Amino acid sequence: MLALDANSDKKLSKDEVTDERLQSLFERADTNKDGSLTKAELTAIYKKESANLSQRRGGPGGGPGGPGGRGPRGNAQGHPGGPPGRPGEVLPEPVRERLQLTEGQKKKLDALQADVDRRLESILEEEQMATLVQMQSEGPPGGPGFGPPGGGGPGGFGPPPGGPGGPGGFGQRPGRPGENGNPPQRPAAEE
Amino acid sequence: MAAPLFVPNRRLFLGALGASFFTTRGLFAEHLFGTPRMTEGPFYPDQLPLDQDNDLIIISDSLTPAVGEITNLTGRILDAKGQPLKNALVEIWQCDANQVYLHTSDSKPKAKQQDKNFQGYGKFETASTGEYKFRTIKPVPYPGRPAPHIHFKVSQNGHELITTQLMIRGHAGNLQDGVFAGITDLVDRELCQTDFKKVSDSKTGELAAKWDVVIGRTPDERDMGEHS
Numbered sequence: 001m002l003a004l005d006a007n008s009d010k011k012l013s014k015d016e017v018t019d020e021r022l023q024s025l026f027e028r029a030d031t032n033k034d035g036s037l038t039k040a041e042l043t044a045i046y047k048k049e050s051a052n053l054s055q056r057r058g059g060p061g062g063g064p065g066g067p068g069g070r071g072p073r074g075n076a077q078g079h080p081g082g083p084p085g086r087p088g089e090v091l092p093e094p095v096r097e098r099l100q101l102t103e104g105q106k107k108k109l110d111a112l113q114a115d116v117d118r119r120l121e122s123i124l125e126e127e128q129m130a131t132l133v134q135m136q137s138e139g140p141p142g143g144p145g146f147g148p149p150g151g152g153g154p155g156g157f158g159p160p161p162g163g164p165g166g167p168g169g170f171g172q173r174p175g176r177p178g179e180n181g182n183p184p185q186r187p188a189a190e191e
Numbered sequence: 192m193a194a195p196l197f198v199p200n201r202r203l204f205l206g207a208l209g210a211s212f213f214t215t216r217g218l219f220a221e222h223l224f225g226t227p228r229m230t231e232g233p234f235y236p237d238q239l240p241l242d243q244d245n246d247l248i249i250i251s252d253s254l255t256p257a258v259g260e261i262t263n264l265t266g267r268i269l270d271a272k273g274q275p276l277k278n279a280l281v282e283i284w285q286c287d288a289n290q291v292y293l294h295t296s297d298s299k300p301k302a303k304q305q306d307k308n309f310q311g312y313g314k315f316e317t318a319s320t321g322e323y324k325f326r327t328i329k330p331v332p333y334p335g336r337p338a339p340h341i342h343f344k345v346s347q348n349g350h351e352l353i354t355t356q357l358m359i360r361g362h363a364g365n366l367q368d369g370v371f372a373g374i375t376d377l378v379d380r381e382l383c384q385t386d387f388k389k390v391s392d393s394k395t396g397e398l399a400a401k402w403d404v405v406i407g408r409t410p411d412e413r414d415m416g417e418h419s
Contacts, residue, residue, distance in 0.1 A: 019223050021403060024360065025381040046377045
């Protein structure tokens with residue numbers, strides 16, 4: 001499974017990543033600085049460094065808002081730029097920004113996140129993990145109509161799925177106002 | 192909602208990592224990841240300049256250098272086993288500091304804007320070490336392309352081996368860029384970026400960028416689904 005994992009311990013050590021072009025990635029991904037990468041750490045950096053990219057992929061023109069944030073925690077006004085939550089996300093990016101974390105705090109938080117990711121992944125089977133992620137991207141069962149339509153809330157602020165609150169706003173978010181001249185569109189009523 | 196989302200779907204979630212570190216690509220320690228292929232774009236020069244050397248900062252014996260942050264761009268052309276490719280022709284092209292390409296469809300309408308001292312295109316043939324070397328400017332964003340980039344084309348004996356682009360590692364524009372967005376694999380993304388670092392002993396503030404190009408898949412696979 002781990003193509004580069006020579007000793008099959010499900011981690012990538014620095015020795016196993018021999019391609020020097022990947023050293024920078026290795027160092028960025030190794031948030032707990034233990035000299036080895038777990039799949040959780042790789043997943044975390046991929047998401048972290050893709051966050052803005054994914055938002056952009058919502059596409060020009062904005063498009064309709066998704067099924068919306070779940071319940072009361074969803075921010076009905078939407079929060080352009082707020083990424084949707086993901087399983088076990090401790091503090092989503094907009095929240096981190098708002099809190100104006102120090103560099104030291106960011107590092108600690110990254111380490112905590114890596115730890116959470118790792119532990120969550122150790123609890124769940126790979127298939128379950130995939131299902132969880134799929135559920136997130138598809139919205140809650142029952143689909144549209146589950147929450148107020150409109151831009152997804154900041155989401156992900158609550159406990160992992162299963163609890164109240166939880167990730168919201170998996171829909172396509174409205175485009176940033178003014179980005180392309182089109183105001184964010186309200187979605188057609190989905191109920 | 193069919194559009195890709197934050198964690199778009201299971202295929203991408205697994206695929207993004209799976210295709211790189213976590214699945215078997217027949218990779219062993221001595222194998223290198225192939226540099227991802229990317230679109231050639233519309234501006235490979237339609238008329239190659241008279242001066243095609245590897246110094247894009249000075250055209251012929253002009254005294255006026257190009258505008259921009261001078262960058263010493265070096266690297267090697269390697270095969271998947273890490274063996275250097277000799278007699279590989281490396282061509283690069285990029286827009287000047289004023290966002291104009293050396294291509295008549297760009298430079299004609301933007302004639303006033305163009306930096307006439309930037310060569311815009313250069314080539315270099317590798318020796319047995321596989322090394323190439325250019326003196327050029329740090330790339331800048333181009334309208335519609337927020338990711339600053341340098342186009343690369345490598346060929347050998349008249350056969351094209353790869354067409355791709357080099358971007359600046361961690362540049363904010365990358366995440367707004369459609370071509371970059373087309374690369375969904377964590378490792379592939381890493382492989383098309385490099386650092387542009389200040390040369391410590393340079394009084395003029397020159398930069399150095401090192402980028403190895405690994406020829407992976409067969410060239411026949413190019414043009415397959417890599418348009419933007």
